[in-house]
Amino acid sequence: MKFTDEEYSLIQDYLNDNLTEGNRLRFEENMKNEEFKLEVVTQLSVLGALQDEANASLKEKILTFETEVEKAKETVKPITKTKVIGIGKYLKYAAVLVLLIAAVMVFQWSSNTTLSSDEIYAQAYQTYPATEIKRGKEDEAYTVLKSAMDLYRNGKYTAALTEFEALNMNDPNVNLYIGVCAMETSQFDKAKTYFDQVKESNATDVKQVAEWYSVLVHYKLQETEEFSQGLDEILNNKAHLFYAKAKDLKSTL
């Protein structure tokens, strides 16, 4: 059956809920016609089916939201695991690297602890302290000695050495200071001579000081045999003033 435009329009208005009161009556009248009724039902069925289809497609899409989340969870987990493994590997490498760096640092540190001969000398050497010289008679010699001691005290070893030597006193104490001034000014041979003179004296304390300084002079002059002999002599005497120092020096070597 071919429907008129008016009938077609009635169906469309019904589908879109746009029927006026008059058109509703006309629509209901037409619905008595089976063919018209069938056409309405067909159109509704087609549109209903299309709407169902659209809803079904949307529902499929909605269901993918959940599967996307599940998939994401599944993919994220292994990634996280891989990352952990990766980090583990890196940690291993990092640990090896840290150990290597530590080893190098320890090596460098230990290298640093292996002191040079100069450093050993510097560690062992200590300037003999300046003492007050008391003499009853304030003569010219006393004045020079006082001046020399002042120079010594002030670290002016070259000038002090000159003044001490000018005294020409052959005194173990003065000779000790001359020897120390010689050491301070790197005149080790001169120092050795003066310390030897002190060692030959009877002044026990000053003698032990000279023995210690002699050991250092031998070390500086690389006189190995004399150095070892002098060091052992001090070490054999626990009561020696420089026993502890000698022991330290031996261990450092």
Add this chain to the structure above:
Amino acid sequence: MDISDKFFLHWALKTKACVKPRNKLFGALQRQCFLMEMTIEEVKAFRDELIAGNTSRLKTIYLAFKDDCVNFLNVKFPSANQNSEDIFNDALIVLHNNIVAGKVTHFTSVKSYLISVCVNLCKRNNHLKNNFEKKIEEIRLHFSLFSDSSIEEEEEKDFMRATSKEALTSLSEKCQTIITYYYLYQMKMKEIAEKLELSSADVAKTLKSRCFKSLIKKVNELLKSRS
């Protein structure tokens, strides 16, 4: 962070909603707030996206409210336990269709809206019926239409769905769009004309009538050939 996450966070921040992380893996996607408001502009933007086939915001809503709605249904309608997820999915379809049809202009709470739809679906025995199905029922009731058994009806519906889909896809792309926009999305002729770049709403109306007649004709041909 994709655009839907930003959208969701914008909501959450705007409404100062209670945001709690659901799952560390999904951060913003799995956050939820108790009150989600959507302004007219936001709903309009949402509608445009849905018409264009972009469902990213719908996905965000799904992820944000699914658990709460399903839990609510399980507590309030214990008998619907097995179908509660289906009901929520149907509620989301209702939300989609109502936004696209322009029936919803703004939300004071999307979550409350979804829960209300879920409750209505539960009360209607979990069945999502479209307007056309309702009209057929109306005709059956008022004009003593045939009464088939439910099994036959279901078979007929599946058959009709396949036939209608085939008929629609046989039409030109413009016809498919205009039928979808007008009958399924319930868009106004003026808007259809704008979207399809037609000169006027009248042109769109004429085109729609021709396309629809072609569709029905094609369906009838297919039905005849298959019967």
